Amino acid sequence: MTDYNLLLLPGDGIGTEIMEEVKRVIAWFNDKTDLTFTYEEDLVGGAAYDAHGAAVSDATMEKALSSDAVIFGAVGGPKWDGVPYDVRPEAGLLRLRKDLKLFANLRPAICYPALADASSLKRDVVEGLDILIVRELTGGVYFGEPKEITDIGNGQKRAVDTQVYDTYEIERIAAVAFDLARTRGNKVTSMEKRNVMKSGVLWNEVVTATHKATYKDVELEHMLADAGGMQLVRWPKQFDVIVTDNLFGDMLSDVAAMLTGSLGMLPSAALGAPDPTTGRRKAMYEPVHGSAPDIAGKGIANPIAMIASFAMALRYSFELTRQADLVESAIAAALDKGLRTGDIAEAGAPTVTTVEMGTAILTEM
């Protein structure tokens, strides 16, 4: 019997609604198994700004640092469009990633068979699709300095963002990608713009060297990021694991997620380095989709990506593989029975609410 200690950060918009369903899954494990999940709940994003004037408070950061895993909903919404840059909702998410040192973002893009027709792509292009985007998450243009807007006179402003990558940052994310590829299709595609960016040149060089030193058994391919975006649309099944930087990863993983027709279904994990003594890694799990302000408060959001994010926590933070499989099979079974929230229903077909979908998944478990 072990205790697992979670921090739940529902955030804004539909984040609070879908997190309720995760709590029911947690309660199920606490009731029906000998595992014990304890959790605290706290504010992040716009909700934290409204309460504390910061997108994540120092006290919340303390809790995040001492928890085994953070389960994150979604942040942002039109309500906070005008707040100062440093305390905008996204700043909370970015601080969590940076201060927890979650450099490895795993974004699976899977086409659930039951949903192949929900994609805007032809069925044969996406049916059975299963790719994993490994995105660098604590470097690049997201955090490089200078990052500023200055007044340069004559009514002109100058905005500067800086993309910075050091060798070790590229090495460790490449290693994550190669390790994961070994458990899957054994192929890694590295994407950058080495024809334009110096960071692309270094990225390419370090990924190649890491491959040569330790991962020769894994197939490695390099692709320019713009061509990669094209190839994702043309024939996504050519990929197994894609490794790329923070900004390209942001764009490419969104495109990949939308290809599947399963956006409301896709979870993600953000992982730190294993602690040298305990082997434990800091981690945060969150749906790929956002806070969907347009449907917030209506009880109709799809809770699957959020519940699947909790399943990823079971798998990657706690090595509870059987339990992760159980949750994921229950999701698939609920879908097989024909249950659909509005986002994945065919036009005119009956839909279920957030709570009904949660109940169906619990029933399958």
Add this chain to the structure above:
Amino acid sequence: MTDYNLLLLPGDGIGTEIMEEVKRVIAWFNDKTDLTFTYEEDLVGGAAYDAHGAAVSDATMEKALSSDAVIFGAVGGPKWDGVPYDVRPEAGLLRLRKDLKLFANLRPAICYPALADASSLKRDVVEGLDILIVRELTGGVYFGEPKEITDIGNGQKRAVDTQVYDTYEIERIAAVAFDLARTRGNKVTSMEKRNVMKSGVLWNEVVTATHKATYKDVELEHMLADAGGMQLVRWPKQFDVIVTDNLFGDMLSDVAAMLTGSLGMLPSAALGAPDPTTGRRKAMYEPVHGSAPDIAGKGIANPIAMIASFAMALRYSFELTRQADLVESAIAAALDKGLRTGDIAEAGAPTVTTVEMGTAILTEM
């Protein structure tokens, strides 16, 4: 009767093959109409590197500066993968864009009706698609300084790229987008990452101000660039004109081009500011596709994007609207007759060569 003075830069790979077909179209105009196009031909990219050790020579730059329009093929290929960064084939293209001050890149993404089934997207998603991506082309991370790799000790290197945008750069590209929207669907979607990048914040601010000052009659919408990538895949017909920065434009226009199923068909224009006295703008026209080293030398490349780029030159550099329409209708007519190069043929269907497609288009003219 007027003289138009062109510089043809076929470049590498299929660039040389498809430029031959443009020359035949030019010869047709010189023969059959009272227009006279004179041209010089010169080297760029890998071909220029092999001859002069630079991706574009100073002499070629002189010619480009004094020509009315540059018609550009494609550059690059595995042969030059190992050449020094400053003289890689792409450096020639980038120098032309920068030194000719071609800040406005027009990239139409059109789905030719005859080719709707060639897309990986469902027919109803792309049929009739006609969007225009207006990409900023002389700023951003492509040209910002510092841009360097330095040795920082302990076997570590640090790569830095810098994204820089000044107010006037955003203003002038926004104006191009709004002006073009007025001739089309009257809607502009501006894409950036203001939630992460300061350049995104300034971009958003300046586009909004430009709209308010001069273009209130045009509908303006803002979208985060990652969400924009998603929306392009989900329902591209929601867009009319998209305006975005150099790097996002690179990615998004490639995704948009691939959606159409017509990649080998899409032209682009890179335009400078109108000269205050003559009103003439410097310009360069090039296919959206690349040098396709895998099929180079076989005589099977699709010349349509290249010929359509020449048609764009007729339209945007010389205001020869009727003649541009003539070329574009001839392309559509050749397609309607069922002629297909390999890239746009259905599996197993008969294909024509580069020259045969060129001949068919000339016959239609």
